Amino acid sequence: MAFEIVFLGSDCDYSRIVLESLIAARVKIAAVWLAGQNLPGLPDSATIQPLLPPNAVVAENDPNSVPLTSTFVQESVLTTTWRNGIPLYGVKRIKAEETTLALKSLAPAVGVVACFPRLVPEPLLSAPRHGFLNVHPSLLPNYRGPAPLFWQFRAGEQRTGVTVHWMDAQFDTGPIAAQRPVPLPDGISEHDATQLMARVGGRLLVEVLQHVAGGELPYRRQPPGGSYQPWPRPEDFTISTEWSARRIFNFMRASAVWGHPYVLEVEGHRWLLSDALSWSNYATIKTPFEIEQDRITFLCSPGTVQARLYQPNPQRVDAFISAAK
Numbered sequence: 001m002a003f004e005i006v007f008l009g010s011d012c013d014y015s016r017i018v019l020e021s022l023i024a025a026r027v028k029i030a031a032v033w034l035a036g037q038n039l040p041g042l043p044d045s046a047t048i049q050p051l052l053p054p055n056a057v058v059a060e061n062d063p064n065s066v067p068l069t070s071t072f073v074q075e076s077v078l079t080t081t082w083r084n085g086i087p088l089y090g091v092k093r094i095k096a097e098e099t100t101l102a103l104k105s106l107a108p109a110v111g112v113v114a115c116f117p118r119l120v121p122e123p124l125l126s127a128p129r130h131g132f133l134n135v136h137p138s139l140l141p142n143y144r145g146p147a148p149l150f151w152q153f154r155a156g157e158q159r160t161g162v163t164v165h166w167m168d169a170q171f172d173t174g175p176i177a178a179q180r181p182v183p184l185p186d187g188i189s190e191h192d193a194t195q196l197m198a199r200v201g202g203r204l205l206v207e208v209l210q211h212v213a214g215g216e217l218p219y220r221r222q223p224p225g226g227s228y229q230p231w232p233r234p235e236d237f238t239i240s241t242e243w244s245a246r247r248i249f250n251f252m253r254a255s256a257v258w259g260h261p262y263v264l265e266v267e268g269h270r271w272l273l274s275d276a277l278s279w280s281n282y283a284t285i286k287t288p289f290e291i292e293q294d295r296i297t298f299l300c301s302p303g304t305v306q307a308r309l310y311q312p313n314p315q316r317v318d319a320f321i322s323a324a325k
Contacts, residue, residue: 003213004030006108008116014198016077018114018135018260021202023084032059032081032104035117036090047093048102053082094118103127109309121168130212132167135205141226144172151192151229153254156247163202164208177208177218185324245303247281261310266298279305
């Protein structure tokens with residue numbers, strides 16, 4: 001019996017890099033399924049529908065295939081899938097019976113998930129012979145949820161990594177197949193960290209699939225405890241001078257991709273900050289903060305951070321805080 005997988009993801013770098021690892025390792029991929037909520041040209045009424053390149057020829061009045069309208073100049077999951085001749089589908093209703101029947105018709109050995117934004121329901125989980133594997137960018141059981149890198153940077157974690165785990169009916173709680181630590185350099189952006197984690201996770205996934213294809217199913221239950229964090233809210237971009245300078249700098253540099261200003265309060269003064277410029281564990285200043293033009297330097301625990309002021313207007317800060325509550 002052929003060992004093929006079905007890949008579920010989003011049109012994002014994390015999914016693309018994991019998919020490229022599978023292709024490079026010559027893993028047989030029966031189909032790629034993408035979350036269809038933001039795919040251009042996919043009708044709202046669609047449940048699961050083939051996605052064709054923009055220049056594809058579609059039979060007249062064929063309701064079952066959609067040539068997407070974008071030219072996708074940049075490398076993406078779509079262009080990677082089309083270039084390698086893998087059937088590509090947009091999925092809008094993951095819980096629909098039609099979706100389950102479509103997966104069963106492919107008869108994959110394993111379903112693989114990398115950044116698919118929906119909880120995979122039980123009928124789908126049991127369709128592949130061996131179940132589903134997910135590539136999650138944290139060392140589970142810690143930092144379950146949809147944005148684990150954000151929360152790891154916010155917590156100042158020095159130790160992180162990637163987990164490949166078997167999926168169950170909850171988010172990121174299934175048994176662990178393999179884990180690998182990933183050191184992150186100071187000042188790395190979340191974009192670059194995501195790509196790094198995807199490269200490591202893709203290689204780790206290939207190793208796990210090789211074991212599964214050979215008849216070995218690596219499996220150990222997650223330790224008790226752990227944590228789950230939701231999508232970040234505006235108030236989660238508040239920073240504290242009780243944090244170390246290194247933690248503040250790394251969090252601000254990493255999470256800048258979210259586009260939120262950061263709230264800083266020092267001795268009753270509040271500012272919005274746009275980005276971190278530098279940090280030091282040893283430099284000090286004579287007062288809790290110093291402002292020069294559009295920059296503020298403030299004491300941390302320990303060290304100092306220099307950041308750029310987003311809007312040095314307390315009324316704007318109060319409005320932002322009120323909106324965040």
